[in-house]
Structures are given as structure tokens and as C-alpha cells.
Amino acid sequence: ARFCEARVWAGFNQVSSGMDKYADYAKGHDLKNRMPLWVKPDRKLTVRDVIGMMRDYYQGTELDMTKDVGAGPYQSIVRWRPMTWKVDGETYFHERAISTQQTGFSFVAQSRGWLPDPVGGILWFSVDDTYSTVYVPMYCGITQVPETYAVGNGSMMEFSDNSAFWVFNQVSNLAYTRYKDMIADIQKVQSALEGKFISYTDVVDKAAVELYQKDPAKAREFLTDYSVNQGNSTVMRWKELYRYLFTRYLDGNVKVKDGNNQNPKVKFPGYDESYYRMIIEKTGDKFKYQGGSH
Incomplete structure (x- = not known):
């Protein structure tokens, strides 16, 4: 469970609402109190709501992965495999959340039966870790995919700096080194892109339907151009984000632009107090400062 x-x-x-009563079942403590196979949401869900479900790491619950010792000093939601390990003959495990670094791709399928088939279906498609990815609208009527998402553009053992998979992995794997800080920067760009796509949907739908009524092939061409352009431009934006993050967080410091000066201001944020306390608990006075210069 x-x-x-x-x-x-x-x-x-x-x-x-009301899922608290199944928390013990989810934790594997009470398997007799089985939760239902499905639930009726408390409200009608939007695309953004379902994307949010894909980004769950038990936040807001007692299983929140940023709250246990495995989160490290930067409140990471990542736990490296294997999922289980043994100490002194006892087996232990890591949480397995919906959002995981090992995601190859994921999507949210949106079906609107009142629209023509090529227009009515959208796969909000993404690659890599759901928490730090971007869901891009791929209309089901498109006749080709963006080059950056195409099969054959790189592979699991062949890096490609023009492949969505590899570019998104560059950003996420860099963020894993200083998660709580970098994820905030990532989410700003993520939110801007997804917000733009969602806000464009009604306009794109309307234009595509008007074209479809005159020439279905032209409607497919229009939708293909739109989805291909959004996919490719998203990857280009993510490459810019990688360069920004790499520069800003180089060597564990945080650099901030200082007006027109060539050199930035440099901050040394260190760790949370809870992490420093953990060091003291493990080492006692080993690192206690005794005075003198430093």
C-alpha cells in the first residue's frame, strides 16, 4: 500500500474531502479499511488542478517529503533509489510520491466532445520530473511533433542539447543540489509558461474551429504550427533557465546583479538552523568554535 x-x-x-480516514490504509497500517477505487471531486477540476495532482509529494500531510531527514538541508523531495534498504537486518524504505525524479514523460489528457476531434483533444505533455517540468499543449489534430520532443533526438545514453528530455533533466538535476532555493526560480518560469498556454487555449480553439469549418486540413496545419512552436520555444526558454541557475548558484553561493556593476553581490545563505543542530547532535563539540581568527 x-x-x-x-x-x-x-x-x-x-x-x-474526507480522505483522512484512509490515511492509515495509505501508510500500510490498516489494510482492512480500504479506500474507494474512485472519488467524486468536491468541485469541477481544471487543467491546472490536474497538473497540480501530478506534482504531489505528500505536501500538507504527515508524509510530506520535505519534512523528514531524507530531505537534507535543502528540503528536497528527491530520494535516490533503491526504494528499500536494510540496516541491522531490518528493512526500511523511502516514500514513493506521484512526483518523482525518474519520470520519463507524463501528460494530462483534456477531452472536449463539443469541439471537432482535431481541436477537442489536448495532451498537456511534459518530460522529466513533474514538479519541475512544464506541461505543453499538444492538440490531438497535429500532424508532427516538435523537433525537441521527437523520437531519435538523443536517447537514454546519448545526450542532446536540443532534446526536451535532456534539457529538462539538466535543470532538475542541477536543482537537486540546492532544491528549496532553485525550485522557487524554476516555478516562476514554469508558472508563466503554463499560465500563458492555458490563457491562449480559448483563442486557439476558436481560430482552429473557424478554420476547420472551411478547411479541416488548414485547421490541422494551424494546430500543428501552434503546438510545435510552443514545444520548441519552451525548450529554448528552459535552456536559458539552466544558464541562469548555473550562474546564480555557482559553488553554493547566491549571486545577485548589482546595478550596472560587472561583478554581482554575493550572498552566503548557508543551511537552515535545523541542519546545523543535526550536525551538533551527531558530532558534539567537534566543530565548536574556540575563538581566534577565522
């Missing part, structure tokens, strides 16, 4: 049903419980918990 902890590895599979807990993820389902987390998704249900975001959209349906």
Missing part, C-alpha cells in the same frame, strides 16, 4: 495506494490516496486527498 505504501508504494502504490499511497500515491492514489495523495491524489484523491487533493480533490476530495
Whole structure:
């Protein structure tokens, strides 16, 4: 239950009240109190709501992955595999959330039956870790995919700096080194892009339907151009983001532009107090400062 049903419980918990009574089941403690196979959401869900479900790491619950020792000094939601390990003959495990670094691709399918088929279906498609990715609208009527998302552009053992998979992995894997700080910068760009796509949807739908009524092939061409352009431009924006993050957080410091000066202001944020306390608990006075210059 902890590895599979807990993820389902987390998704249900975001959209349906009353899931607290199944928390023990999700944790594997009370398997007799089985949760339902499905729930009715408390409200009609939007695309943004469902994307939010894909980004669940048990936040807001006692299983929140940023709150246990495995989160490290930067409140990471990542736990490296294997999922289980043994100490002194006892088996332990990492949480397995919906959002995971090992995601190859994910999508949210949006079906609007009142629109012509090529227009009515959208796959909000993404690659890599759901928490730090961008969901890009791919209309089901498109006749080709963006070059940056195409099969054959790189592989699992062949890096391509023009491949969405590899570019998004560059950003996410860099962020894992200083998560709580970098994820905030990532989410600003993520939110701007997804917000733009969502706000454009009605306009794109309307234009595509008008074209479809005159020439279905032209409508498909229009939708293909739109989805291809959004996909490719998103990857280009993510490459810019990688360069920004790499420069800003180089060597564990945080650099801030200082007006027109060539050199930036440099901050040394250090760790949270809780992490420093953990060091003291483990080492006692080993690192206690005794005075003198430093």
C-alpha cells in the first residue's frame, strides 16, 4: 500500500474531502479499511488542478517529503533509489510520491466532445520530473511533433542539447543540489509558461474551429504550427533557465546583479538552523568554535 495506494490516496486527498480516514490504509497500517477505487471531486477540476495532482509529494500531510531527514538541508523531495534498504537486518524504505525524479514523460489528457476531434483533444505533455517540468499543449489534430520532443533526438545514453528530455533533466538535476532555493526560480518560469498556454487555449480553439469549418486540413496545419512552436520555444526558454541557475548558484553561493556593476553581490545563505543542530547532535563539540581568527 505504501508504494502504490499511497500515491492514489495523495491524489484523491487533493480533490476530495474526507480522505483522512484512509490515511492509515495509505501508510500500510490498516489494510482492512480500504479506500474507494474512485472519488467524486468536491468541485469541477481544471487543467491546472490536474497538473497540480501530478506534482504531489505528500505536501500538507504527515508524509510530506520535505519534512523528514531524507530531505537534507535543502528540503528536497528527491530520494535516490533503491526504494528499500536494510540496516541491522531490518528493512526500511523511502516514500514513493506521484512526483518523482525518474519520470520519463507524463501528460494530462483534456477531452472536449463539443469541439471537432482535431481541436477537442489536448495532451498537456511534459518530460522529466513533474514538479519541475512544464506541461505543453499538444492538440490531438497535429500532424508532427516538435523537433525537441521527437523520437531519435538523443536517447537514454546519448545526450542532446536540443532534446526536451535532456534539457529538462539538466535543470532538475542541477536543482537537486540546492532544491528549496532553485525550485522557487524554476516555478516562476514554469508558472508563466503554463499560465500563458492555458490563457491562449480559448483563442486557439476558436481560430482552429473557424478554420476547420472551411478547411479541416488548414485547421490541422494551424494546430500543428501552434503546438510545435510552443514545444520548441519552451525548450529554448528552459535552456536559458539552466544558464541562469548555473550562474546564480555557482559553488553554493547566491549571486545577485548589482546595478550596472560587472561583478554581482554575493550572498552566503548557508543551511537552515535545523541542519546545523543535526550536525551538533551527531558530532558534539567537534566543530565548536574556540575563538581566534577565522
